[in-house]
Amino acid sequence: MQLATFLKDGRWQPGLRRGDAIAEISASGEVNDIIGRYMDGQTLPEGKVHALNDVRLGVPVPYPGKIVCMGLNYREHAKEGGNVIPDYPAIFLRAASSLIAPDEPLIIPKCSPQLDYEAELAIVIGRTIRNATQRDALAAVFGYACFNDGSVRNYQRKSTQWTIGKNFDGTGAFGPWIVTADELPPGAHGLSIRCRLNGQTMQDGNTGDMIFSVARTVEIISEAMTLRPGDVIITGTPAGVGYARKPPVFLKPGDVSEVEIEGIGVLRNPVANA
Known part of the structure; x- marks a missing residue:
């Protein structure tokens, strides 16, 4: 479905x-x-x-109870930023006010030109669960979607906490729809995940390369908080992000960013100034 x-x-x-x-x-x-x-x-x-x-598509979960995000969940992405491979994920929250739907513009804020793209797999929770184990975690997953975790890099690095750089209005693209878990491999494992910028492939990874699998991710997060239907978990991005390139590549007005995940679809968003 x-x-x-x-x-x-x-x-x-x-x-x-x-x-x-x-x-x-x-x-x-x-x-x-x-x-x-x-x-x-x-x-x-x-x-x-x-x-x-x-029809005009919207954010597939318009009112998520919470949006929990993970950073540095792909080894090569951690390496390209000069980070050590984590034994526990970097976790931060996104506000629903940052979300945009398919075909809506990613917004470059007035205060910074450093808006970066990040192709990510989104998990949508379907059952209330707390203290999950990896054995029962996947039974709580409703399905999966594409996500573009637009990041304002200089604001992300203003402190050790990433939250401000990940929560500018109009930076979290989500969609185009949710594919239920029964239509994909268990844990959405082994799916190609790509980001294209103006038709050029910038990121080309595979969900099988995640350090923390979907089941392990649900286990880790549910140790701290109860997950409920409609909650969303964003699982990190593969290598190839803009800030790590030489020279860096940041989104510009008129660009088009696309996130494609095998078996799910393509999330397309133009880019505009605030």
Whole structure:
């Protein structure tokens, strides 16, 4: 199943992607509720069908309870930034106010030109879980999506805490839809993950290279906090980011950044000034 949201009558309506079409889900409730019902085995009644090109897609989870992000989760990315390979992940939070939908612009803030791209796999939680083990962690996962963890690099480095550089408005692209876990390999392992900038491949990695697998990630985070349906976990980026290039490459107005993950789809976003 592929779950998306689209704009209808001024609100974000959940829908099921069916190839080049999207079918409304006629059940009441927000996306978080729909996710929980699906995980409980309930049937999701379908309504009117729209051509995908005729709708405006939204953030697939418009109101996540929390967005937990990991840094330095790919060995080569850690190395390109001169960092040691971690034995515990760097973890920070993103605010929902930073999220943008497919085809919405990534925003270069007025205070900095150093907006960087980061192709990442997003995990969407489907069941409430606390103190998960790697054995039961994947049973709590609803599905996966693409994420572009836009990072304002000089603000990220103003302190040892990364949060401010990861939370500028209009920097967290999310979508285009969520592919349920049963349509992908367990733990979304072994999927190619790429970022293209104006058609040129900048990052070309594989989720099998993650230091902390999806199951281990859920285990680590749920040790500290209860995860609930609709919570989102962002799992880190492979090598090839802009700041580590010589000379550095930062996003410019008029650029187009694309994140593609095998079996999930392509998340495309133009770039604009604030």
